[in-house]
Amino acid sequence: AFKLSGLSVADVDAGAGSISVTLTVGSGSLTAATAGSVSVSGSGTSSIVLTGTLANINTYLATVANQPTYTPIANANGTVTLTMLTNDGGNTGTGGALSDSDTININITALNDTPVNTLPASYTTNEDTA
Numbered sequence: 001a002f003k004l005s006g007l008s009v010a011d012v013d014a015g016a017g018s019i020s021v022t023l024t025v026g027s028g029s030l031t032a033a034t035a036g037s038v039s040v041s042g043s044g045t046s047s048i049v050l051t052g053t054l055a056n057i058n059t060y061l062a063t064v065a066n067q068p069t070y071t072p073i074a075n076a077n078g079t080v081t082l083t084m085l086t087n088d089g090g091n092t093g094t095g096g097a098l099s100d101s102d103t104i105n106i107n108i109t110a111l112n113d114t115p116v117n118t119l120p121a122s123y124t125t126n127e128d129t130a
Contacts, residue, residue, distance in 0.1 A: 011086070022087075031043045
């Protein structure tokens with residue numbers, strides 16, 4: 001598992017209105033906790049939603065303790081796409097709510113896992129038995 005650092009949102013006319021940021025992965029799970037003035041829903045699933053003002057969401061994402069965590073499925077390797085969809089809620093300006101969607105790949109490197117042997121607790125036999 002690792003923190004999703006370096007995420008931020010820009011919207012010149014978001015003002016003090018509430019926006020939402022949805023993070024989604026194709027496999028694995030995302031976890032994050034509500035903190036400060038940002039609420040989080042969907043933690044522990046493949047899609048989480050952060051809701052708050054633009055300033056609060058950017059502060060949340062810049063704070064290491066708050067950054068969402070991605071956990072791949074066990075023994076996964078290859079590429080997983082992270083999608084970040086932001087909806088500005090149409091807080092100011094004309095045209096209603098607008099959104100922006102961007103993606104980035106998460107590359108999962110395969111590791112040589114240690115073999116695991118399975119043996120019974122013990123064997124029992126009689127002496128002088130062939």
